[in-house]
Amino acid sequence: MTVRPRDIVVVGASAGGVEALRAMAAQLPDDLPAAVLVALHMPAGGTSALPAILDRAGPLPAQVARHGEPLEHGRVYVAPPDHHLLVSDGAVALSHGPTENGHRPAINALFRSAAVARGAAVTGVLLSGMLDDGVAGLQALAGQGARVVVQDPRDALYPAMPEHALQVLSPDHVVAAAGIGEVLAKVTLELVEADSGPAPEALRWENEIASARRFGEGMSAVGRPSEFACPDCHGVLADIDNGLRYRCRVGHAWTAEALVAAQGDAVEHALWTGMRALEEKASLCRRLAALARERGSDQIAERYDVQARETLEAADVLRRQVVGRG
Known part of the structure; x- marks a missing residue:
């Protein structure tokens, strides 16, 4: 049996996320044998100070992710404004694909891409935020055998995202943000089976939408038209997850709560x-x-x-x- 290291860490955060990310980054080991990719919900315009904040907060160098650059261990890649950050064949991919819950970058898009590209060799981390952003992506990771880490809601400035994750998942670890670095130091040393088979078709379909390689065509195969209109484009939304998630014909995605x-x-x-x-x-x-x-x-x-x-x-x-x- 061929094995590989669990050397991809994907992190999602929204409201209150900068504080949680700073606390996490401060405790990461300087020899972390994994690449860390971060998606923080932010406005589309302007630039992000998050790479500089994380670079100063901890021992690992942090930078704005650039399309096509190879993923390196011991480095933090931060999604730029108005772009989805994705994992693709051991490299960073940036996309201007449809928004999810009104966000680009979207946490779900990052988590889903990692689940498709690396399966069990991933650790997903969900931090502070509002509503239920990131939970669907975390479920996709768990379904592929990835490790799941959730910030303790009592430690989060905005506990809704961690709380929603705990309602639908049994995470491997639930810890304060400052304790996540220690968890990752151990988890990234684990070895997993190299080939666990292709990801489910629906998961790959959604990942292709986020990658802007396709739009919402074919949604009739994974969902049925609903009575609701997309807030972004006013097209008909298809129910793709038994009333919990929706997508429109051009690909905008919404959870029911969002x-x-x-x-x-x-x-x-x-x-x-x-x-x-x-x-x-x-x-x-x-x-x-x-x-x-x-x-x-x-x-x-x-x-x-x-x-x-x-x-x-x-x-x-x-x-x-x-x-x-x-």
């Missing part, structure tokens, strides 16, 4: 837009009422005054709805 949050944002935007339109209509009605009075048309002016009052009452109803959502 979809609820995105729909909530859309509702709030609609409420603010409606309130603005009502305020503008009331202002215009008052102006028309004043002009009518100047011309001596009191009956017409009163009609505009009534419209202004009714419109302001409707705007006040919307205002209470918006305030109540806060």
